[in-house]
Structures are given as C-alpha cells and as structure tokens.
Amino acid sequence: MSYCVAIKVNDGLVFASDSRTNAGVDYVSVYSKMHAFCTPGERMFVLLTAGNLATSQAVVNLIRRDLEDVAARESLSTVNYLFDAAHYVGALNARVQTQHAEMFEKSGGGKPEATFILGGQIMGGDPDIFLIYPEGNYITASEDKPYLQIGENKYGKPILDRIISPNTSLEDASRCALVSLDSTMRANVSVGPPLELSIYDRDSFELGRRISLKLASPFYKTLQKRWNEGLKRAFNRLPRFDWEQ
Amino acid sequence: MSYCVAIKVNDGLVFASDSRTNAGVDYVSVYSKMHAFCTPGERMFVLLTAGNLATSQAVVNLIRRDLEDVAARESLSTVNYLFDAAHYVGALNARVQTQHAEMFEKSGGGKPEATFILGGQIMGGDPDIFLIYPEGNYITASEDKPYLQIGENKYGKPILDRIISPNTSLEDASRCALVSLDSTMRANVSVGPPLELSIYDRDSFELGRRISLKLASPFYKTLQKRWNEGLKRAFNRLPRFDWEQ
Numbered sequence: 504m505s506y507c508v509a510i511k512v513n514d515g516l517v518f519a520s521d522s523r524t525n526a527g528v529d530y531v532s533v534y535s536k537m538h539a540f541c542t543p544g545e546r547m548f549v550l551l552t553a554g555n556l557a558t559s560q561a562v563v564n565l566i567r568r569d570l571e572d573v574a575a576r577e578s579l580s581t582v583n584y585l586f587d588a589a590h591y592v593g594a595l596n597a598r599v600q601t602q603h604a605e606m607f608e609k610s611g612g613g614k615p616e617a618t619f620i621l622g623g624q625i626m627g628g629d630p631d632i633f634l635i636y637p638e639g640n641y642i643t644a645s646e647d648k649p650y651l652q653i654g655e656n657k658y659g660k661p662i663l664d665r666i667i668s669p670n671t672s673l674e675d676a677s678r679c680a681l682v683s684l685d686s687t688m689r690a691n692v693s694v695g696p697p698l699e700l701s702i703y704d705r706d707s708f709e710l711g712r713r714i715s716l717k718l719a720s721p722f723y724k725t726l727q728k729r730w731n732e733g734l735k736r737a738f739n740r741l742p743r744f745d746w747e748q
Numbered sequence: 749m750s751y752c753v754a755i756k757v758n759d760g761l762v763f764a765s766d767s768r769t770n771a772g773v774d775y776v777s778v779y780s781k782m783h784a785f786c787t788p789g790e791r792m793f794v795l796l797t798a799g800n801l802a803t804s805q806a807v808v809n810l811i812r813r814d815l816e817d818v819a820a821r822e823s824l825s826t827v828n829y830l831f832d833a834a835h836y837v838g839a840l841n842a843r844v845q846t847q848h849a850e851m852f853e854k855s856g857g858g859k860p861e862a863t864f865i866l867g868g869q870i871m872g873g874d875p876d877i878f879l880i881y882p883e884g885n886y887i888t889a890s891e892d893k894p895y896l897q898i899g900e901n902k903y904g905k906p907i908l909d910r911i912i913s914p915n916t917s918l919e920d921a922s923r924c925a926l927v928s929l930d931s932t933m934r935a936n937v938s939v940g941p942p943l944e945l946s947i948y949d950r951d952s953f954e955l956g957r958r959i960s961l962k963l964a965s966p967f968y969k970t971l972q973k974r975w976n977e978g979l980k981r982a983f984n985r986l987p988r989f990d991w992e993q
Contacts, residue, residue, distance in 0.1 A: 657902035657903050657935070658902050658903070658905060658906055660903060660935050661903055661906075661931040661934060661935055662979070664934060664935065665976065665979055665980070666979075666980070666983055674988070674989055674992055675983075677989070678983070678986045679983070682983070682986070686906040689906065689909060690902070690905050690906060690909065712991070714989075722987060722989070722990075725987045726986055726987055729982070729985050729986050729987060730982060730983075730986060731910065732982075733978070733979075733981065733982020733983070733985055733986075734907070734910055734911075734978075734979070734982055735910070735911070736978065736981075736982065737974070737975060737977075737978020737979055737981065737982055738911055738920075738923070738924070738927070738975075738978070740974050740978055741923045741927070741971055741974050741975060741978075742967060742970045742971055742974060743919070744919055744922070744959075744967070745967075746957070747919055
C-alpha cells in the first residue's frame, strides 16, 4: 500500500508521500514515490505513484526516456497543457499494464495496476493537479475539493476536509499533508516513513523546496507531539452530558 | 453503508451507530441500527448492525422470537457466556443468508451479507463486545484495542486510537464515539443522522442511558463546533518550518 496526497492552493502546490512498498506482508521495502521533472523557467512536474511498483517504475522510466529523446513525438517537454501531460502519463500507464496483462491473467495472482497524481505548471497556464487512474483517464481537483489522494486515502481525509481551502498557505497545507500522512501511518502499517514533501511556489517554474522526514527527525517528532497534545486538549473541551453537570 | 462502534472500558461499554441505510444511491432511509435485549438484574445485550438490511432485520426478528419462545433450545436468555451469544447470533446470520443465497446467485446482484457487533454482560461474567462476521465467526476486543467497528470504519479510526484506553471514562468514550461518527459522516454521505448512543454501566444489568442526536440537537452542534475549533487551534500550534522563522 501507499499513501500520497497533492494539494492545490492559491500560492502553489504541495505534494506528500510515504515510502513503504510491500510484496505481500513478508517483503517490505523503502522506495520514493515522488518524482520531479523540471525545465527551469518553463515547466515543472511532480509525479506521485501508488499501486504496482513494476508498473510505476516502468512509467517513470518511459517518461525519462522520452524526455532525453529530442525526437520523441510526445513527452513532458512537448505537451502544451497540463491535461495533455496527464493524458500522456495515463497512456504510458495503460501501455505498460497491457504489456504484462496476458501473463498476469495466466498467473491469476496480483494486478499490474498503478495510480498516479501528476501536478505542476507549464508557462502560460495555471498550476494544477491530476489524479490518473489505472485505466488511463484522469480527474483534476476543484475549489471545493482542492486536494487529491491515491492509495490508502481514508484515514487521512478528515483533517484535509477540515483545514484545506484555496486560501490556505503553502506551509499550512504542508503541515496538513504531514498530519494526514501521520494519521494514515498509525492506522496502516503498509504506509511508512520516510515522509517526502515537495512545495511548489506558483509561477516559480523550479523544483522548489523538498524535504524528507524520518521518524526520528526533530521536526517530525515535534509535529507528532504537538498534534497529539492538541487533539487531547480539543477532546477535553468537548461539552459534558447533562448528567455530568 | 453504516458505521457502528462499540467501546469496552473498565467502567462498562459504549455503543454508537448512525441511522442511514441505502439501496443504491437513489433510495435512502432512516433505520435504527441499535437493538437492546435486557433481562433486568441478570443479563443485558446491545446489538449493532451493518450490511444487508433484510438480513439484519431477519436476525433481530429471530432473536426476538427465540426470546419469546420459552421452549426455545437456544436464545439470548439461555446462553451462559457472551461468546455463546456471539456464536448464536453468528449462526442466525449464516442461516438467514443461506435461505436467500440461491436467489442472490441467480440474480447476480448484491449480497445478503450482514455484520454485527454484540456487546453486553451476563451475571457472573465480565462485560465484553464481539464483532460477528457474515460467515458467523467472531472476534472480541483486547486491552490494546478496546473497541470494535463495523461498516465504514476507516475515517473514524484515528481518533479512537488516540483517545481510547481501558481507563477512559464512559462519558469520554461516548464523546470519542460521537467524534468518530461525526468524522465518518463528513466523509461518507451514506453514513448519516440521527446518531444513537447507548452507555452500559458495568454490573448494572440494565439498559442504561440511551440518547439519540439529530444534527440540530444543541449538544451535537456544540460538540461539532468545539471539536472543529479545537482541531484548528491544535493545527495552528504545529511547529513552523525552519524557513518560516
């Protein structure tokens, strides 16, 4: 399992992901699920991945190969709109899965499906985020729901719904993404550290800040402690039942 | 969908449930999912239901019929242990599903599966809670995980994990159950009001307090407001990133 979230606010974009992958419960590894592709001053993309690791690695490799091939008919450096980029990644995703579909059917176990979030900005357009399904189709966020999630998305959703709006600052959106990841990690052991965070400033057309947080990192420990204390304080202020008064 | 939770603390048991049922997204109704069976001074049971409404109603009807039938071979008034009660309800659940299995297979749509939480206390034993699966088998809670959930269980789990321990008071466990239900209702429209809450005092062998909360009830509105404010306050106290200082 994985958990990744991307948030779109007025000031830019925030991407966050866990790093745990597992083949069954008895083979657990650490892989980054956050991949950045940037032509400074012109275009910037971040890709978050969930699902079959072989499929998501193959898609990332094909994206890189197309970027290096100046004669490529289509790549992240040729598309003119973000939704074209989402369409391109969706087509790669479908192509990779189709390559292995017959053998997956024969073996009868597992699925080659992968899901992606692609976000970024191309000069001349606004920043945006897209969720790309295993079938290759895609949706974007909205004013009313300015975030997208892939993987284990339920445990970490309530805090996003309460905090995130288009006016939220990039730093607050980042803290919210980390709390959302923390709640998910506590509930599902197949979601695990390090946590990766990437912050894109609108119209900067550069990679922006990127941090990786291990469980032992002082910032992450302080965040966990303050959140836990704050929740308990909030809980203790809930109203008493009439028979308690 | 439904969401029900039962909590076992040292002082007794707490049961909470939503009341929304739906057959597809275009037929939504209100049904209580909380059923109490009590022989005052001797034994008390609360049953929470999720899944197929016809199955859960049939199981409740069979429980009631067996209780009225003084010659019944087995009923909630004849079992000597709580796990016998769980086994009995599990067997009723399997029997009801089997009655309709052939027609469900022929129609090819939907499933007659239902899931239950049964909790209570029988004189001579401790209070306990059991989760009864559609297959009829069952598990109980533990010191480390003193609660059980059925239905839409993920959105409301993080707060239970943070607050509930065996030492939690019945009132705090009740508030936590309501917050857990509230978070779930915000995320999944197929979970809805009124919220029902039942509190059983250990060794009382009576039904105990039971309240039903509509969205407009002053207590529920205050709880929602304070929780939201408290979460925002907790969020605002999270550590700043080093570049913010």
